[in-house]
Amino acid sequence: MKATIRERDGVSIIELKGKITIGVGDVAFRETVHKALETGAKKLVVNLGEVTTIDSSGIGELVAAFTTVSNRGGKLRLCKIPPKVDDILQITQLIQVFDIHDDEDEAIAAFTA
Amino acid sequence: MKATIRERDGVSIIELKGKITIGVGDVAFRETVHKALETGAKKLVVNLGEVTTIDSSGIGELVAAFTTVSNRGGKLRLCKIPPKVDDILQITQLIQVFDIHDDEDEAIAAFTA
Amino acid sequence: MAEQACEVQLSIGSQFENIELVQSVLEESLESLDFDDDSRYWIGIAVREAVANAIKHGNLEDPRVAVAVEVRIADGAFGGRALEIRVRDHGTGFDPGKVGDPRDPANLLKPAGRGIFYMKRFMDDIEYNFGPEGGTVVTLRKRLGTRG
Amino acid sequence: MAEQACEVQLSIGSQFENIELVQSVLEESLESLDFDDDSRYWIGIAVREAVANAIKHGNLEDPRVAVAVEVRIADGAFGGRALEIRVRDHGTGFDPGKVGDPRDPANLLKPAGRGIFYMKRFMDDIEYNFGPEGGTVVTLRKRLGTRG
Ligand SMILES: Nc1ncnc2c1ncn2[C@@H]1O[C@H](COP(=O)(O)OP(=O)(O)O)[C@@H](O)[C@H]1O
Ligand SMILES: Nc1ncnc2c1ncn2[C@@H]1O[C@H](COP(=O)(O)OP(=O)(O)O)[C@@H](O)[C@H]1O
Numbered sequence: 001m002k003a004t005i006r007e008r009d010g011v012s013i014i015e016l017k018g019k020i021t022i023g024v025g026d027v028a029f030r031e032t033v034h035k036a037l038e039t040g041a042k043k044l045v046v047n048l049g050e051v052t053t054i055d056s057s058g059i060g061e062l063v064a065a066f067t068t069v070s071n072r073g074g075k076l077r078l079c080k081i082p083p084k085v086d087d088i089l090q091i092t093q094l095i096q097v098f099d100i101h102d103d104e105d106e107a108i109a110a111f112t113a
Numbered sequence: 114m115k116a117t118i119r120e121r122d123g124v125s126i127i128e129l130k131g132k133i134t135i136g137v138g139d140v141a142f143r144e145t146v147h148k149a150l151e152t153g154a155k156k157l158v159v160n161l162g163e164v165t166t167i168d169s170s171g172i173g174e175l176v177a178a179f180t181t182v183s184n185r186g187g188k189l190r191l192c193k194i195p196p197k198v199d200d201i202l203q204i205t206q207l208i209q210v211f212d213i214h215d216d217e218d219e220a221i222a223a224f225t226a
Numbered sequence: 227m228a229e230q231a232c233e234v235q236l237s238i239g240s241q242f243e244n245i246e247l248v249q250s251v252l253e254e255s256l257e258s259l260d261f262d263d264d265s266r267y268w269i270g271i272a273v274r275e276a277v278a279n280a281i282k283h284g285n286l287e288d289p290r291v292a293v294a295v296e297v298r299i300a301d302g303a304f305g306g307r308a309l310e311i312r313v314r315d316h317g318t319g320f321d322p323g324k325v326g327d328p329r330d331p332a333n334l335l336k337p338a339g340r341g342i343f344y345m346k347r348f349m350d351d352i353e354y355n356f357g358p359e360g361g362t363v364v365t366l367r368k369r370l371g372t373r374g
Numbered sequence: 375m376a377e378q379a380c381e382v383q384l385s386i387g388s389q390f391e392n393i394e395l396v397q398s399v400l401e402e403s404l405e406s407l408d409f410d411d412d413s414r415y416w417i418g419i420a421v422r423e424a425v426a427n428a429i430k431h432g433n434l435e436d437p438r439v440a441v442a443v444e445v446r447i448a449d450g451a452f453g454g455r456a457l458e459i460r461v462r463d464h465g466t467g468f469d470p471g472k473v474g475d476p477r478d479p480a481n482l483l484k485p486a487g488r489g490i491f492y493m494k495r496f497m498d499d500i501e502y503n504f505g506p507e508g509g510t511v512v513t514l515r516k517r518l519g520t521r522g
Contacts, residue, residue, distance in 0.1 A: 236382070238382055
């Protein structure tokens with residue numbers, strides 16, 4: 001699992017790769033979100049394009065990130081949901097919770113819309 | 114594991130790929146040698162270039178093939194020995210038993226030399 | 227795993243990274259079975275959850291305490307053959323009846339509580355058993371010979 | 375396998391294809407240990423031989439009979455830490471002292487008899503034990519923290 005963070009047009013893009021699973025991937029993701037928030041970021045996009053596996057802990061971290069960012073007056077959007085992650089979001093009914101976009105451009109544009 | 118057989122300049126080339134290991138690879142190799150012998154082949158070259166793993170059963174099959182072919186008045190040569198197979202042939206001192214060549218061309222040429 | 231050799235057992239220390247070890251064994255074991263790629267994937271996810279719970283809630287992440295995983299083909303389940311995966315820990319157990327539905331509006335934004343739900347969704351049947359001297363066993367079943 | 379979680383156990387039916395399953399578990403288990411790629415490869419080969427012997431000579435290829443494999447880090451071996459792999463079958467045992475050297479001219483062209491030799495060459499130490507009620511246990515050891 002790899003979590004990287006970069007800036008585009010004032011938006012913090014967190015890119016996740018590989019397995020977001022208990023004990024490793026979930027922790028790395030949480031730390032990356034916290035790092036973004038510490039720098040004062042309020043607009044976050046999580047790019048899930050390269051995620052291969054997300055377990056219930058990984059999904060839990062996504063929800064936690066969403067809540068934490070909202071509580072700080074920010075907004076977290078998701079983009080590039082792979083089919084397997086989409087299945088999970090449907091099954092858990094979290095699809096209605098998250099703000100989901102096809103790609104980074106669309107997610108970034110949503111902040112200025 | 115894959116064992117294929119083809120003809121070049123009157124020589125039967127047996128090409129082995131993957132794992133020559135007990136229960137699968139060793140049997141497939143034995144059957145291929147027998148098939149060649151049934152068609153009356155006397156000149157055989159075994160190309161080991163793509164072999165990844167050879168266990169003691171696989172090495173045993175190489176020795177058995179060598180003996181069977183010799184007993185029938187034929188000759189079996191080896192070529193394209195990968196480093197790991199070479200290590201095994203050194204350790205077992207079978208390096209002195211087999212007639213070993215760099216590539217198919219050299220092995221085939223040895224039949225007419 | 228050939229049809230007659232219907233059992234593999236694996237025992238690991240209670241550390242999350244050992245889940246990958248269980249996954250390798252599972253993948254190899256499923257190789258010769260008639261499941262499509264999607265089924266294999268979701269079975270893998272369900273087993274991840276079962277093992278994660280055994281490590282976390284059962285054995286409290288103590289690396290010296292073992293989680294045992296068994297993979298077998300069980301005849302008779304669902305009146306036919308089924309893949310059966312059993313995960314055993316040494317914890318104090320819990321009441322599965324008290325675990326809420328993570329889709330309830332009250333639970334939807336909770337950061338946890340979706341593991342058993344995953345297992346139920348991705349397997350045909352899950353069953354909890356508790357040993358008289360403690361320990362939780364969860365048995366996951368998936369019908370064989372039905373694709374999808 | 376992290377340093378403190380020093381044991382993995384695997385039990386398989388006696389079929390040669392299950393050797394691949396042992397290999398996957400072994401590979402995962404060795405991942406975090408300080409061996410170079412060559413050492414890993416040769417340890418894998420040695421374990422193949424041990425398991426093949428357990429399946430073939432010990433359990434006579436009966437798929438219902440189990441071969442048990444344990445992977446652990448043992449302190450104290452060689453006065454330091456060592457990888458220790460134990461392979462157990464349910465056979466009648468044999469006399470390791472009677473197994474000849476495959477490099478002897480009389481043995482060089484034999485199609486079998488190189489398995490134990492492989493194990494000895496690729497590990498630092500191998501040890502045979504036989505249970506009072508039958509069963510062979512071979513223990514393979516490789517020093518840790520020494521490369522090559
Ligand atoms: N093996 C187990 N041993 C003890 N308690 C368990 C076990 N598995 C699950 N539980 C209990 O059931 C609850 C729900 O589990 P689950 O749906 O997997 O969600 P989560 O693990 O995210 O809490 C856990 O919080 C725990 O209290
Ligand atoms: N686990 C075992 N149980 C019973 N006999 C064994 C076992 N392992 C080895 N042997 C005996 O030792 C002999 C030599 O074994 P090995 O060196 O591995 O060569 P091979 O298996 O090719 O014969 C075997 O032929 C067998 O008689």
